[in-house]
Amino acid sequence: MDVVLGHRLFTRRQSLGMSQRKLGELLGVSFQQIQKYKRGTNRIAVTTLVRAATALNARMSFFFEGLGPEVKKSVQPLLHGGDILVAQALARIEDSKVRAAFRTLIRALAQE
Known part of the structure; x- marks a missing residue:
């Protein structure tokens, strides 16, 4: 999962033409740390991921789409x-x- 999150961080940053240094400044980490996130070497803390979503103008769901178990909808109707x-x-x-x-x-x- 760390590799997937890092890759999505990388692709979003690249699509915006943002440098590693600039993203690092916005997140309060070094550009080396951004590289470690990209490779999945270091985990991205939730607070850092929230800041990244803001800095990259992305929804949090962007980072998690398709990850984790599939949640099936309830077959029972909701009561009103x-x-x-x-x-x-x-x-x-x-x-x-x-x-x-x-x-x-x-x-x-x-x-x-």
Whole structure:
């Protein structure tokens, strides 16, 4: 990951025509440190990466796109205002048989 972040820092800097020295000044590090970031020799601290995104006019997501595990979207629908109230009311029904009957009714209606 360090190599990928360093490479993205390098490509963004290059695309802007910015020197290593200038980026180093903006980040408060030496140009040698910028070289180490590029090679992945040294890790880029999060605070430095935030400063780099600002200096390079890039979103933080630019550095992380495609990295890490794929997060799958939930297959269950999100509950909204009235739905939440209905779910809370259902949970307050003390009789478990009545609660089960309501759940069965709701599921049957949802399948129509």
